[in-house]
Amino acid sequence: MNKRALWKDIFREIGHTKARFISIFAIIMLGVCFFSGIKAAGPDMLDTAGSFYRETRLMDLKVQSTYGLTEDDIALLKDVPEVDEVQPGYNADVFAGDNGVILKVYSYNNDKPLNQYRLMDGHLPESSGEIVLDDVLAGEYALGDKVVFTGNGTDADLAESFGKLEYTVVGFVRSPQFIEKSNRGTSTIGKGTADAFAAIPASDFKLPVYTEAYLSFKDTAGVKAYSAEYESLMAQHTKAVEQAMSGVPEARLAELRSEGEAELATGRAELAATEQQIAKAARQLAALELPKIYVTDRNTNPGYAEYKDNADRLSAIASVFPVFFFLIAALVSLTTMTRMVEEHRLQIGTLKALGYGNSDIMAKFLVYGTLASLAGSAVGLAVGFSLLPAIIFNAYSSLYNLPDLIKSFYPSYSIISVIVALVCTTLTAWFAARVELRGNASVLMRPKAPKSGQRIILERITFAWKRLSFVQKVTARNLFRYKQRMFMTVFGVAGCTALILTGFGLKDSIASIAPQQFGxxxxxxxxxxxxxxxxxxxxxxxxxxxxxxxxxxxxxxxxxxxxxxxxxxxxxxxxxxxxxxxxxxxxxxxxxxxxxxxxxxxxxxxxxxxxxxxxxxxxxxxxxxxxxxxxxxxxxxxxxxxxxxxxxxxxxxxxxxxxxxxxxxxxxxxxxxxxxxxxxxxxxxxxxxxxxxxxxxxxxxxxSSVGTAFDETMKSMDVVTLVLIVSAAALAFVVLYNLTNINVSERIRELSTIKVLGFYDNEVTMYIYRENILLTLLGIAAGSGLGIVLHSFVLQTAELDATMFAPIIKWPSYIYAALLTMVFSGIVMAFMHMKLKRIHMIEALKSVE
Known part of the structure; x- marks a missing residue:
């Protein structure tokens, strides 16, 4: 068969069997879409955050001391190997007026490169008395409003920390240090947690020493955030900074004591101080302890590490679910391609009789399966890489302050998807055609002999068999007559039900963590x-x-x-x-x-x-x-x-x-x-x-706040589980449609016969539906058991080291999974009813002779 004739025959076949081609295309598309989309979501999320960190130059390390950092300390930090920038600064916690909002106020310099703010409205501070606020306060303040710093009712004197206490709001910003919307870290005043951050010119601070220093390093500039390489470099740099600062606490303590003793020695009457004040100062001097140096990396920033954990959860789930999608796809593709080959027995036998080789005859089926597979893979990759990561990221955007998602194309995931898809279709087509081509031309040119009737197991249970009606007996005989199709349908429905149940069960497990742990x-x-x-x-x-x-x-x-x-x-x-x-x-x-x-x-x-x-x-x-x-x-x-x-x-x-x-x-x-x-x-x-x-x-x-915060974090997984459920439900629809379509196609002569015998359209439809309903119910029952096993497996795979999901599936989830499967089965049956009504009885009953 020449290539031109082969391609004409293939496209003619696709035109005649649109439903079959589309069903194979759809099931491959779903599997590839789900695999590529979920697999890409985690890396896309990390890439988006990493790009934001690079653009805003988020610090690599932060150094703090209980007694502050001096210029000498900053000089020591500049000598650390591989250090690029050392940015000292100030911060203090204050109340914003009388409204109870706790602000974490940072110093800002135009020439400071690290931890750059993302401007959402207005402009950054340019002169004394100007302030930019956290974007979360945009609903409480407007540009031009005044913000007055107040204390917390203690002896703290804000005038010793700030040059002025009233500021004009000139902008609203977001910071790479606070990517989480609801968490601004701890506070030394009020309820112990900050509500928002703010920034004022560094010149408006009056502190004698820096409160912190931010560091970046040369060798981390091109390294991806969250990667193992980055974490390894941070561990090395942390040790180097700690070593460089190892002698600072002792020197700082000695310096403070020397200064204090010098002040006391010069005499406090000069400062108009009372003896009580002098005694108090002496006690404070005696109480000075060795200061502590804290060297922390990005993981201490609110939401930084948690964001990676969320991405890792997606990657873990993506390693489990697509396997079952592709297994079911392979099963249905095998059944579909086997049926296609059987339909072409006469053509195969004729071609063999004309002298065509097995490879020439098989090429049609291989190309047919390959075309469906490649087309489904192409659409699945396009939808998967563009749609699913965006849906998932939008769910997490309610928790994080990050720019729009950066979508990437991953060749490795694409190659894996295409190879698996080809295995599911082309390999199954080869297997089905190879089995059929073993016969000689004379045998293939005649239809397969019908299976001989045998007594089924139920017939041997006489007391039960006698009580069945004629229609029920026919249904039972048909089920056991076509055992392969029966098992295929039950297994396909069971797999889809198990996937849906696992999605609902995963939601139950995640939702149960917060009330169990914090209640x-x-x-x-x-x-x-x-x-x-x-x-x-x-x-x-x-x-x-x-x-x-x-x-x-x-x-x-x-x-x-x-x-x-x-x-x-x-x-x-x-x-x-x-x-x-x-x-x-x-x-x-x-x-x-x-x-x-x-x-x-x-x-x-x-x-x-x-x-x-x-x-x-x-x-x-x-x-x-x-x-x-x-x-x-x-x-x-x-x-x-x-x-x-x-x-x-x-x-x-x-x-x-x-x-x-x-x-x-x-x-x-x-x-x-x-x-x-x-x-x-x-x-x-x-x-x-x-x-x-x-x-x-x-x-x-x-x-209450800890549990609520954790619960809100875990609720972001609801969208992920929704994607799982919707994908599994769509797969269930395709599987049921495919298997039911094959069932009808295989029995077209049988159905035409009962039509000729006087069965009405509804009766013909119910002839098939009774079997489908029974097989669907058996599949739902088997899928519920399989779903428990799959749910347990997914939990073990998706869990992070520091988290354990509650291994439970609530009873409504079983009902939802069963109802969804039944709904799709009903929709498929409605389509099949229309197809059965259009059966051409005389054409279907024509004999090969």
Whole structure:
């Protein structure tokens, strides 16, 4: 067969079998679209953020000191190897007038290159007295409004920090340091968290030393953010900066003491100071401690690390779901191509009789499948790379302040998609044609002999068989007569139902994390971080503050510190040690229990109770040993006595006695857990302000806000699960249409016969529908079981190291999955009804002879 004739025959075949070609095209398009789109979403998100960081020159490292940074410190930082820019600056926390808004105010210089602001409206500060505000305040302030800085009711004198306290709003901006819309970090005033940031000219600050310094490095300029290479470079640079600043605390402390002693020695009467003031200054001088240097990278910026976690979740899901899409696509394609080859038995036999070789005859089917596959792949890639990442990114845009998505073309994903698609169609076409071509020409030129009738299993159950009507008996015989099609339909429907159920189940699992973690397990209402070196007066003041609040129903002091779990072959994990001062009241604040049995886990002096995800990662069971490493790289072995239900972060709970026996020191109770019966958020704000103003309190967090923030973050996954459900539902429609169409095509003579015998159109349709309905119900039942397994597998794959999804599927999800499948089955049956009505009985009943 020459090429021209071959192509004419192929296009003629496509024209005659549009429904078949479109169905193969559609199922390949869905699989490729879903795979490429979900796979590209994560990298596109990271690329968009990385480009934004490069454009705004987000710092690589931030250096802070409890006593500030001097010009000498800045000079030391400039000598760090590979350093590019060192940008010192100031910041302070203030109230914006009387409206309670807590601003984190930063200094701004036109010539400073790092952490550039993205201007949304107005202009950047150009002269003294001008201020730009966080874009989140655009609804509360307008250009030209006045902002007055106020304190928090303590002795702090803002006049010592700022040259002026009233500023004119000249613009609204976004910062690469705060890509998350709802989080502006901690605050030293008010409720302990900042509401927004602002920037004023550096000349309006009056601080004697810098509060921070931002660093960028030459070797990170061309490295992608979030990449392993970037993280490795940051680890190296962090060590280099820490080494360069290693002698600074001692020198700074000596300098401050020298200055203080010199001032006292020159005599305070010159400054008109009272003896009481002089004594106070002397006490403050004596209380000076060694300052601490903090070197932090981008991961401490609100939302930075979490954004990557969200992208990683997408990548993890993209590694699982498309496999099932392509498996079902391969199954349906095999059935479709097999049917196509069987329909061409006469043509194949004729060509063989005329002397054509197997390869020439097979070429038609291979090209047919390849064309459908390549066309479906091309459309799937175009839609997948452009549409799905945009949909997913738009869902996350409600959480993050980032520019428009940067879409990229990924050759690797494209090649994988096309290869898999060709395997699903071209390879199945080759397999189906190869089986048929084994016969000789004389056999192929005659139709296949019908299968001989046999008694089915149900007939042997006589008491049940006798009670069936004639129509029911016919339906049962037809189902078992076409066993291959029966199993194909059940398996195809089961696969689609399983995918839909997994989508709904994933939504259930994600939605259950926040209420379980921050309501059932973590029962406390607030966590207060305490200064362990606070004076006796500050401690007494804190006690009075707590006892004076009638809403508080219970308190528990606890020691908390973070260590690193380490084992060969497992990523290092941060583990929060939790040592309650009182074991007896722990259950009022934290629930320790086995997730499956619900059995309470008791703390003993023999070991620690660790969180479930930590135990899974390291393969631990009660009686095993967990190795923890402190910040000095010293290792400690912890005996595991129990495993407790937990969904966010890793914990190790232990008694003060066991802590002392392992670490050789007494536990320092640096946090206080509070329970209260006040449900008013305004009360929480007022109480948080009181706590933050207390000298003993370092920071405060309320479970309500933590749970809500986490829940909002996880809700962004709803769109992802919606994409999964819609894609799976579309796949279900294509699969059902394809299999039903094949069913009708295979039995066209049978259906024509019963039409000739006087069956009405509705009766002919129901002749097929009864089988489809029964097979669909069987598929839904099997798919529900398969969905549970697939859901569990997806959870294990998509989970991050520090998070465990609740392994549950709520009963409405089973109903939704079943209803969706039934709806699509009904739509397909409606299409088939129209096709059955158009059957040409005489033409279909013509014999080959």
């Amino acid at each position: 059932v397990i973590m029962k406390y209402d607030a966590l207060v971080a305490l200064h362990t070196d606070a004076s006796a007066a500050a401690q007494e003041s804190y006690k009075q503050l707590i006892s004076g609040e009638s809403a508080i129903t219970g308190t528990l002091d606890a020691a908390q510190e973070t260590m690193t779990a380490r084992a060969q072959g497992v990523n290092d994990q941060d583990v929060n040690l939790f040592i309650p001062e009182s074991i007896d009241t722990l259950s009022d604040f934290v629930e320790l229990r086995d997730r499956v049995s619900g059995e309470a886990q008791k703390l003993t002096d023999e070991g620690a109770v660790i969180s479930e995800k930590l135990a899974k990662l390291y393969g631990l069971e009660p009686g095993d040993t967990l190795t923890l490493v402190d910040n000095k790289n010293e290792s400690f072995d912890i005996n595991v006595t129990g495993i407790t239900e937990n969904y966010v972060m890793h914990y190790a709970y232990m008694t003060p006695v066991y802590y002392s026996s392992v670490f050789g020191k007494e536990a320092v109770f640096n946090t206080s857990l509070l329970n209260y019966n006040a449900q008013d958020s305004a009360w929480e704000d007022r109480f948080g302000e009181k706590l933050t103003g207390n000298e003993r309190v370092a920071a405060t967090s309320f479970s």
